[in-house]
Amino acid sequence: GAVVSQHPSWVICKSGTSVKIECRSLDFQATTMFWYRQFPKQSLMLMATSNEGSKATYEQGVEKDKFLINHASLTLSTLTVTSAHPEDSSFYICSAREGAGNQPQHFGDGTRLSIL
Amino acid sequence: KQEVTQIPAALSVPEGENLVLNCSFTDSAIYNLQWFRQDPGKGLTSLLLIQSSQREQTSGRLNASLDKSSGRSTLYIAASQPGDSATYLCAVSSLTGGGNKLTFGTGTQLKVEL
Numbered sequence: 001g002a003v004v005s006q007h008p009s010w011v012i013c014k015s016g017t018s019v020k021i022e023c024r025s026l027d028f029q030a031t032t033m034f035w036y037r038q039f040p041k042q043s044l045m046l047m048a049t050s051n052e053g054s055k056a057t058y059e060q061g062v063e064k065d066k067f068l069i070n071h072a073s074l075t076l077s078t079l080t081v082t083s084a085h086p087e088d089s090s091f092y093i094c095s096a097r098e099g100a101g102n103q104p105q106h107f108g109d110g111t112r113l114s115i116l
Numbered sequence: 117k118q119e120v121t122q123i124p125a126a127l128s129v130p131e132g133e134n135l136v137l138n139c140s141f142t143d144s145a146i147y148n149l150q151w152f153r154q155d156p157g158k159g160l161t162s163l164l165l166i167q168s169s170q171r172e173q174t175s176g177r178l179n180a181s182l183d184k185s186s187g188r189s190t191l192y193i194a195a196s197q198p199g200d201s202a203t204y205l206c207a208v209s210s211l212t213g214g215g216n217k218l219t220f221g222t223g224t225q226l227k228v229e230l
Contacts (some may be wrong), residue, residue, distance in 0.1 A: 043220040093159055102147040109159035
């Protein structure tokens with residue numbers, strides 16, 4: 001149980017393109033979803049937290065107009081990187097949690113984004 | 117602000133050896149601590165979750181301990197195998213922010229050689 005599906009796993013696109021990444025909880029209801037970014041040989045950095053039906057809470061230094069997050073249902077959250085540029089190239093990972101803060105987060109397999 | 121440190125940053129051992137990975141955190145007000153495994157270019161696989169009220173958790177050849185008062189956790193891997201080669205991350209869920217934040221350590225890159 002507790003499977004999180006992230007799609008696509010890999011995307012290459014031209015500078016200026018907007019890219020949407022989906023995160024789905026397959027067998028549980030994700031009251032909270034999280035988006036992380038990971039640069040090569042570095043750890044995961046939290047970008048934003050979203051609760052179903054509410055606006056996302058962004059971490060300091062993360063541009064909310066650049067990284068649009070939608071959590072429209074209890075099983076789906078999307079991250080849209082708008083007008084992507086080469087510096088946005090990174091590994092993006094989502095996670096989902098059912099219930100309170102003492103419950104574990106379940107992670108997707110990540111999306112490798114390369115902007116040319 | 118919670119800070120998580122992992123030592124060593126990299127470790128190379130021969131197959132069959134028992135090993136210990138270390139994780140320390142600065143703020144002891146935590147909900148839980150998790151150990152993850154990450155293979156190159158992949159997402160995270162949860163290995164063990166220790167709630168703040170617990171001292172240790174075991175799964176197969178893995179044993180994780182938690183000493184909340186001293187801000188430390190260890191991951192013990194028994195009889196290591198080449199398939200254990202990966203990066204191991206520990207992460208703490210802090211009470212600050214209602215437990216909504218997982219703070220990750222920088223990871224230990226493990227290589228188990230034949």
